[in-house]
Amino acid sequence: xxxxxxxxxxxxxxxxxxxxxxxxxxxxxxxxxxxxxxxxxxxxxxxxxxxxxxxxxxxxxxxxxxxxxxxxxxxxxxxxxxxxxxxxxxxxxxxxxxxxxxxxxxxxxxxxxxxxxxxxxxxxxxxxxxxxxxxxxxxxxxxxxxxxxxxxxxxxxxxxxxxxxxxxxxxxxxxxxxxxxxxxxxxxxxxxxxxxxxxxxxxxxxxxxxxxxxxxxxxxxxxxxxxxxxxxxxxxxxxxxxxxxxxxxxxxxxxxxxxxxxxxxxxxxxxxxxxxxxxxxxxxxxxxxxxxxxxxxxxxxxxxxxxxxxxxxxxxxxxxxxxxxxxxxxxxxxxxxxxxxxxxxxxxxxxxxxxxxxxxxxxxxxxxxxxxxxxxxxxxxxxxxxxxxxxxx
Amino acid sequence: xxxxxxxxxxxxxxxxxxxxxxxxxxxxxxxxxxxxxxxxxxxxxxxxxxxxxxxxxxxxxxxxxxxxxxxxxxxxxxxxxxxxxxxxxxxxxxxxxxxxxxxxxxxxxxxxxxxxxxxxxxxxxxxxxxxxxxxxxxxxxxxxxxxxxxxxxxxxxxxxxxxxxxxxxxxxxxxxxxxxxxxxxxxxxxxxxxxxxxxxxxxxxxxxxxxxxxxxxxxxxxxxxxxxxxxxxxxxxxxxxxxxxxxxxxxxxxxxxxxxxxxxxxxxxxxxx
Numbered sequence: 001x002x003x004x005x006x007x008x009x010x011x012x013x014x015x016x017x018x019x020x021x022x023x024x025x026x027x028x029x030x031x032x033x034x035x036x037x038x039x040x041x042x043x044x045x046x047x048x049x050x051x052x053x054x055x056x057x058x059x060x061x062x063x064x065x066x067x068x069x070x071x072x073x074x075x076x077x078x079x080x081x082x083x084x085x086x087x088x089x090x091x092x093x094x095x096x097x098x099x100x101x102x103x104x105x106x107x108x109x110x111x112x113x114x115x116x117x118x119x120x121x122x123x124x125x126x127x128x129x130x131x132x133x134x135x136x137x138x139x140x141x142x143x144x145x146x147x148x149x150x151x152x153x154x155x156x157x158x159x160x161x162x163x164x165x166x167x168x169x170x171x172x173x174x175x176x177x178x179x180x181x182x183x184x185x186x187x188x189x190x191x192x193x194x195x196x197x198x199x200x201x202x203x204x205x206x207x208x209x210x211x212x213x214x215x216x217x218x219x220x221x222x223x224x225x226x227x228x229x230x231x232x233x234x235x236x237x238x239x240x241x242x243x244x245x246x247x248x249x250x251x252x253x254x255x256x257x258x259x260x261x262x263x264x265x266x267x268x269x270x271x272x273x274x275x276x277x278x279x280x281x282x283x284x285x286x287x288x289x290x291x292x293x294x295x296x297x298x299x300x301x302x303x304x305x306x307x308x309x310x311x312x313x314x315x316x317x318x319x320x321x322x323x324x325x326x327x328x329x330x331x332x333x334x335x336x337x338x339x340x341x342x343x344x345x346x347x348x349x350x351x352x353x354x355x356x357x358x359x360x361x362x363x364x365x366x367x368x369x370x371x372x373x374x375x376x377x378x379x380x381x382x383x384x385x386x387x388x389x390x391x392x393x
Numbered sequence: 394x395x396x397x398x399x400x401x402x403x404x405x406x407x408x409x410x411x412x413x414x415x416x417x418x419x420x421x422x423x424x425x426x427x428x429x430x431x432x433x434x435x436x437x438x439x440x441x442x443x444x445x446x447x448x449x450x451x452x453x454x455x456x457x458x459x460x461x462x463x464x465x466x467x468x469x470x471x472x473x474x475x476x477x478x479x480x481x482x483x484x485x486x487x488x489x490x491x492x493x494x495x496x497x498x499x500x501x502x503x504x505x506x507x508x509x510x511x512x513x514x515x516x517x518x519x520x521x522x523x524x525x526x527x528x529x530x531x532x533x534x535x536x537x538x539x540x541x542x543x544x545x546x547x548x549x550x551x552x553x554x555x556x557x558x559x560x561x562x563x564x565x566x567x568x569x570x571x572x573x574x575x576x577x578x579x580x581x582x583x584x585x586x587x588x589x590x591x592x593x594x595x596x597x598x599x600x601x602x603x604x605x606x607x608x609x610x611x612x613x614x615x616x617x618x619x620x621x622x623x624x625x626x627x628x629x630x631x632x633x634x635x636x637x638x639x640x641x642x643x644x645x646x647x648x649x650x651x652x653x654x655x656x657x658x659x660x661x662x663x664x665x666x
Binding site: 054055056057058142248249252253254255258260261264265266267268273274275297298299340342344345346347348349351352 | 448463464530531534535536539540542543544545546547551557558559567568569570571572574586587588589639640641642643644
C-alpha cells in the first residue's frame with residue numbers, strides 16, 4: 001500500500017515535470033539550436049581530463065567554462081601569442097609564454113636572459129611582487145592562486161576568484177603584460193584565423209576579454225605533470241635507487257625531513273597541500289603581499305603557499321622571493337636555517353634546533369628523492385608547446 | 394494571436410505549480426506518516442568549559458604548560474546508536490566515517506542520511522580514528538581528507554587526528570610548535586626510528602561509548618552534539634608533557650599511547666533532546 005502511494009506521488013511529480021518542460025520548451029529549443037556565426041551549429045567537443053593514479057577526482061573547473069577541445073586549442077594559441085599585449089611592435093610583444101616557459105615547467109628559469117635571476121617583470125619593467133610559482137596541475141588548485149591565494153573563490157570581490165580572473169588580470173596589470181583590453185581585443189580580432197577559432201570555441205567570432213581568459217584558462221588546466229620517476233615507482237614500473245629510497249624515507253618521516261605535512265607524498269601526489277605556511281625563512285616581514293594581506297590573521301604573517309615540488313629541477317630559483325638558487329640551498333635552509341617568529345607555522349616543529357639537522361649524506365639522499373619528482377616528458381610534451389604555426393602567419 | 398496562445402500556457406504553468414505543491418505536502422495528502430527519522434551530528438570543541446579559541450595562548454595544562462591550538466582535524470568512524478532495547482544501529486552515511494575540521498563550520502555538522510528506526514536510544518558509540526578495515530591508503534583522494542594521509546612506511550592510512558599547537562612553560566621565552574598527531578604507531582627494534590627498523594605496527598584507534606537518552610521521531614532530525622573537551626587530551630590519566638617529545642609523536646608510540654589513554658575520556662555528549 002505504501003509503495004502504491006509512493007508511486008502515485010512519483011507519478012504526480014513526473015507529470016508536473018513533463019508539463020513544465022513542454023511549457024518552457026521554447027527556452028530549451030533556443031539553447032539546443034545555437035549556431036556559430038559561420039552558420040554551423042555550435043557543438044564544441046568536450047574534453048575530459050584523465051586523472052592520474054591517486055590524484056584528486058575533484059577538479060577546479062568553473063561551471064561557466066567547461067573544457068572543450070576547441071577552447072583548449074584557442075587557449076594554446078593565445079598563451080603563446082605575443083600580440084596578446086595589443087602592441088604591434090616586435091619589442092612590445094608579450095604573451096603568457098614570455099615568462100611561463102615550458103622547458104622550466106612554466107616558470108621563466110633562473111638563467112633567463114632578460115629576467116635576471118629568474119625574477120620576471122612586465123613590459124614596462126616593473127617587477128612582479130613575487131618570483132614565479134610552477135604552472136603545474138592547477139586544475140587541482142583548491143585554495144586560491146598566487147603565493148598568497150588572493151585569487152580565490154572566497155574573495156568577495158568579483159574578478160578575483162578564478163583562474164580566468166588571473167589570466168584577465170595578467171593581461172592588464174603593469175607588472176605583467178600591462179595591456180589595454182580594447183587594444184588587445186581589436187588586435188586579436190583582426191588576425192586572420194582567430195575569429196574562426198573563437199567561433200568554434202565559444203560560438204561567436206567576436207573576440208571578448210572574457211573569452212580570451214576562458215580559453216587560456218582551459219589550456220592551463222591541461223598542464224598536468226604526473227609522469228615522474230616517482231610516479232612510475234608508485235605504479236610499480238620502476239625501482240628507485242637506494243639513495244632515492246633513503247631520501248623518500250626522510251621526506252615522509254616526522255623525525256627525518258618532515259616534508260610531507262606541507263608538501264604531500266604517497267597519499268597526496270600533488271606534492272603540495274596548496275595551503276599557506278610561514279616556513280621560518282624570515283623573522284622580519286616587509287612584504288605587503290603575504291597571506292596576512294589576504295586574511296588579516298596575524299598568524300598568517302609571512303605565510304605563503306607551499307609550492308608543488310614536482311619538477312623542482314626546472315623551477316629555480318626557490319621561495320617567493322627567489323632566496324635560494326639551488327635545491328642544495330633549500331635543503332640547507334630546512335636543515336639548519338629556520339628562524340623563529342610568532343607566526344611560524346606550527347608544523348615547523350624542528351624550530352628549536354633551527355631545522356631538521358640532516359647529515360651531508362642525508363641531504364644528498366633527500367635531493368636524490370626530490371629529483372625523482374622530475375617529469376621530463378612534461379617539458380617536451382608537444383600538446384603544451386608553442387604551435388608550429390600561429391594564426392595570421 | 395500571441396495573447397490567445399499565452400492563455401493555455403499560463404494555465405499549464407499554474408497546473409504545474411499546483412502539482413508541485415501537492416507533491417510537497419505529502420503527509421497531508423495521503424495520511425501517510427514516515428516510519429523513520431534521522432540524526433544530525435554536531436561536533437563542538439571546548440577547552441575548560443569554554444568554546445575553543447584558536448591561535449591564542451589562553452590555556453594551561455595541569456603540569457604548567459601554556460598552550461594554544463592552531464589547527465584541529467580528526468576522523469570518527471563506525472558510528473552506531475543503541476536502541477533502548479539493546480539493538481545497535483550502524484550509521485551507513487559516508488561509510489560511517491566523518492572528518493571534522495574544527496575551524497570549518499561545515500565540517501562540524503554531519504547530516505546523516507540513514508533510515509533510523511523510530512524508537513528510544515540510550516547509547517552512542519564510535520571509533521576515534523579508523524580501524525584496520527577502513528584505514529586504507531588512498532581511500533580519500535580529495536582534500537581535505539587526503540591531506541590527513543599517514544605515510545605508508547609509518548603504517549599508512551590517515552592521521553586519526555592532527556592537532557597543531559604552540560606551547561610554552563613559564564621558563565621559556567618563546568613558544569614552540571607541537572604536532573599532537575595520532576595514527577598508526579610503529580614498533581622499532583633498538584633505538585632507531587628508521588622505517589627499516591620497524592618490526593610491527595600498533596592500531597591506536599579506540600572506541601568511545603557515551604550513554605544518552607533520546608528519541609528518534611517520525612520525519613524529524615534529532616540533533617546530537619558531540620563535544621571534544623580538548624584539555625582532557627593533556628590532563629587525563631597521564632599528564633602529557635609536550636617537553637617530553639621534542640621530535641613529535643608520529644614515530645613515538647609511547648606518546649601516542651598516552652594520548653589515546655587520555656583520549657578515551659575526551660568526548661562528551663552535550664545535547665540529545
